[in-house]
Amino acid sequence: xxxxxxxxxxxxTQVDVKVLQTFQKSxxxxxxxxxxxxxxxxxxxxxxxxxxxxxxxxNVGLIKELNNNIKRVVDLYADLSSSFTRSMEASSExxxxxxxxxxxxVSQKRIRSE
Numbered sequence: 548x549x550x551x552x553x554x555x556x557x558x559x560t561q562v563d564v565k566v567l568q569t570f571q572k573s574x575x576x577x578x579x580x581x582x583x584x585x586x587x588x589x590x591x592x593x594x595x596x597x598x599x600x601x602x603x604x605x606n607v608g609l610i611k612e613l614n615n616n617i618k619r620v621v622d623l624y625a626d627l628s629s630s631f632t633r634s635m636e637a638s639s640e641x642x643x644x645x646x647x648x649x650x651x652x653v654s655q656k657r658i659r660s661e
Contacts, residue, residue, distance in 0.1 A: 566634045573627050580616050580623075587613045 594602035
């Protein structure tokens with residue numbers, strides 16, 4: 548089914564299956580990182596509540612890992628946003644429907660009827 552077109556946006560916009568697979572893969576990665584962050588935050592909280600010096604010093608590394616994970620999520624969402632914008636622009640070329648501009652705002656295209 549590679550290269551199939553999916554009309555699932557309600558307004559008739561066609562989206563390539565490969566684009567949808569890329570979005571799904573990215574969302575799965577984001578969810579995995581967010582799940583990992585939840586575990587890190589729980590461990591950080593437990594270490595903090597214990598007030599044990601070894602646990603508190605371990606939190607330094609855990610917080611760095613948490614910050615790196617947050618940066619990864621931001622990067623994944625930025626990539627998703629760019630991919631979505633490119634796919635919407637590509638799918639709407641020659642279409643009279645609204646298109647997303649790179650700033651995220653909708654631009655209306657008009658096609659003259661002859």
